[in-house]
Amino acid sequence: xxxxxxxxxxxxxxxxxxxxxxxxxxxxxxxxxxxxxxxxxxxxxxxxxxxxxxxxxxxxxxxxxxxxxxxxxxxxxxxxxxxxxxxxxxxxxxxxxxxxx
Amino acid sequence: xxxxxxxxxxxxxxxxxxxxxxxxxxxxxxxxxxxxxxxxxxxxxxxxxxxxxxxxxxxxxxxxxxxxxxxxxxxxxxxxxxxxxxxxxxxxxxxxxxxxxxxxxxxxxxxxxxxxxxxxxxxxxxxxxxxxxxxxxxxxxxxxxxxxxxxxxxxxxxxxxxxxxxxxxxxxxxxxxxxxxxxxxxxxxxxxxxxxxxxxxxxxxxxxxxxxxxxxxxxxxxxxxxxxxxxxxxxxxxxxxxxxxxxxxxxxxxxxxxxxxxxxxxxxxxxxxxxxxxxxxxxxxxxxxxxxxxxxxxxxxxxxxxxxxxxxxxxxxxxxxxxxxxxxxxxxxxxxxxxxxxxxxxxxxxxxxxxxxxxxxxxxxxxxxxxxxxxxxxxxxxxxxxxxxxxxxxxxxxxxxxxxxxxxxxxxxxxxxxxxxxxxxxxx
Numbered sequence: 001x002x003x004x005x006x007x008x009x010x011x012x013x014x015x016x017x018x019x020x021x022x023x024x025x026x027x028x029x030x031x032x033x034x035x036x037x038x039x040x041x042x043x044x045x046x047x048x049x050x051x052x053x054x055x056x057x058x059x060x061x062x063x064x065x066x067x068x069x070x071x072x073x074x075x076x077x078x079x080x081x082x083x084x085x086x087x088x089x090x091x092x093x094x095x096x097x098x099x100x101x
Numbered sequence: 102x103x104x105x106x107x108x109x110x111x112x113x114x115x116x117x118x119x120x121x122x123x124x125x126x127x128x129x130x131x132x133x134x135x136x137x138x139x140x141x142x143x144x145x146x147x148x149x150x151x152x153x154x155x156x157x158x159x160x161x162x163x164x165x166x167x168x169x170x171x172x173x174x175x176x177x178x179x180x181x182x183x184x185x186x187x188x189x190x191x192x193x194x195x196x197x198x199x200x201x202x203x204x205x206x207x208x209x210x211x212x213x214x215x216x217x218x219x220x221x222x223x224x225x226x227x228x229x230x231x232x233x234x235x236x237x238x239x240x241x242x243x244x245x246x247x248x249x250x251x252x253x254x255x256x257x258x259x260x261x262x263x264x265x266x267x268x269x270x271x272x273x274x275x276x277x278x279x280x281x282x283x284x285x286x287x288x289x290x291x292x293x294x295x296x297x298x299x300x301x302x303x304x305x306x307x308x309x310x311x312x313x314x315x316x317x318x319x320x321x322x323x324x325x326x327x328x329x330x331x332x333x334x335x336x337x338x339x340x341x342x343x344x345x346x347x348x349x350x351x352x353x354x355x356x357x358x359x360x361x362x363x364x365x366x367x368x369x370x371x372x373x374x375x376x377x378x379x380x381x382x383x384x385x386x387x388x389x390x391x392x393x394x395x396x397x398x399x400x401x402x403x404x405x406x407x408x409x410x411x412x413x414x415x416x417x418x419x420x421x422x423x424x425x426x427x428x429x430x431x432x433x434x435x436x437x438x439x440x441x442x443x444x445x446x447x448x449x450x451x452x453x454x455x456x457x458x459x460x461x462x463x464x465x466x467x468x469x470x471x472x473x474x475x476x477x478x479x480x481x482x483x484x485x486x487x488x489x490x491x492x493x494x495x496x497x498x499x500x501x502x503x504x505x506x507x508x509x510x511x512x513x514x515x516x517x518x519x520x521x522x523x524x525x526x527x528x529x
Contacts, residue, residue, distance in 0.1 A: 018322070018468050042326045042482075046475040050468045053102060057465035083104065086478065 013037070015044040021054035024062075024074060026101035028055070033101075036085070036094035045085050052082040052093070074100050103461040103477065111480055112269045112458055114374040115151030123484045124150055125238035126496045127354050128246050129373050130383050131226070132156055132233040133263055137164055141183045150237060151376040154224075155179055157199075160186045164233050165199025168222040172203075197221050231261050232383075242492060245499035249356070250527035251369060251387040259387035260401055262408045265416045266449055269458040270355060270380035271477075273372045276448050277357040278472045280335040280347060284318045286447050288438050309362055309508050313337055313345035320347075322471035325518065328494070328501040329353060331479060332525070333472040334517045335360075339510050346517045348507045348525060351476050353483065353495045358506035359407070363524065366397050367505065368407050378457035381416075384408055384445065389528050409445035420446040422453050503527045 056078040081093035144157040196205035201223025230252025317337035347360035433440025
């Protein structure tokens with residue numbers, strides 16, 4: 001579909017590419033979810049974990065400034081998705097993220 | 102971040118813990134050979150993986166490492182007399198050899214044969230690469246010694262130091278593989294600010310680190326799982342058509358290498374848990390081709406890079422948290438980012454400031470922490486595999502450690518593992 005999320009193309013997704021997580025916009029979450037869908041190797045899962053760590057960190061910084069229930073839900077979901085990746089379940093993590101875009 | 106359970110699993114290495122069982126599958130550096138320099142020399146105390154031990158070199162030059170406490174009344178064998186192929190407890194005279202056998206028990210009637218029935222915990226040792234190594238695991242799984250380059254070079258070609266660090270081993274390793282911190286923690290003020298003077302000074306430097314490392318503060322990380330652990334490739338922009346790559350290895354269970362540039366000496370570390378809140382930092386510098394140069398010895402003496410001067414009996418650095426690592430605030434304003442002298446003290450200051458065992462449920466990681474995430478994930482996999490009775494492969498294949506770190510400039514289209522293939526094999 002040719003959509004670009006922070007530098008990562010959704011079509012022709014390369015799981016060895018780390019998505020540049022500068023925010024937790026829909027585009028960023030879509031890019032991470034697309035990469036999660038095709039991640040299989042140890043290295044890929046490490047990159048996905050790093051991206052989800054970054055989403056969790058950024059949403060946490062936002063929550064420390066202002067209470068926003070949508071951001072709070074995303075923050076929790078990023079945590080859960082991160083743990084799913086750690087458990088070797090990236091596609092379940094992608095499904096979780098898709099609830100937010 | 103890690104969950105509380107994962108953080109606990111990774112950082113606790115006392116007997117009976119999963120990570121403790123994992124570390125106990127490897128040979129670990131225990132002592133500088135010079136700590137027990139001669140037959141029948143004084144015994145020394147050491148603590149590794151939460152166990153208090155005593156090391157001694159017997160009359161025939163064999164090194165024994167045994168439980169610190171005499172099984173009789175639990176007195177410390179540190180006070181023991183090292184004599185005639187054994188260490189004698191001076192409380193009641195029980196004497197133990199390097200295998201832990203009680204070979205004399207003068208205060209019990211000999212007809213009881215009590216001495217034949219008593220043993221003290223003793224661990225196998227090896228003398229290798231200027232160090233005494235210890236194996237603390239089950240006797241049916243004795244591993245191979247790792248074929249590390251620094252351990253194979255002549256003594257004149259290497260220098261090894263040992264220091265005591267007041268943190269859990271994991272946050273020390275994390276510092277060792279975290280390439281992005283050196284743009285800040287180890288930078289000069291002018292390098293951090295990227296002043297015109299600095300750029301002019303380094304633009305033609307043959308030292309790649311000076312020339313490129315500090316100019317790109319947001320490096321890109323790639324990790325690859327290998328037989329020995331991980332290779333961590335960090336990419337920074339160099340010229341318009343090139344990248345500056347720094348390749349460092351994380352070698353199981355806890356060795357790391359600092360990216361090496363051909364022609365300079367190589368540096369590496371081994372981080373050994375002392376207990377859950379302290380660790381031993383082993384630092385190795387070696388030149389595979391020649392004795393260390395006067396310039397290299399000067400850097401060691403003056404603590405400018407990876408080695409630190411220590412108190413000789415405790416190995417605690419002279420720059421430590423009790424004296425704020427001798428920070429010089431005026432130098433911090435004008436010269437270095439920290440005002441603390443030497444990379445080793447800079448690392449130690451920041452790592453110890455995180456507390457003895459950092460709470461990783463509260464950290465905020467980003468994609469620049471990829472190497473740290475990979476190392477933790479690999480160790481977790483290995484520890485959990487051992488819990489499922491899968492023995493760690495690297496422990497039984499010493500040859501896989503025959504690697505070398507690298508730093509180099511490559512055309513942008515060349516993958517690092519192709520471009521660096523010849524440089525990342527040890528040569529001695």
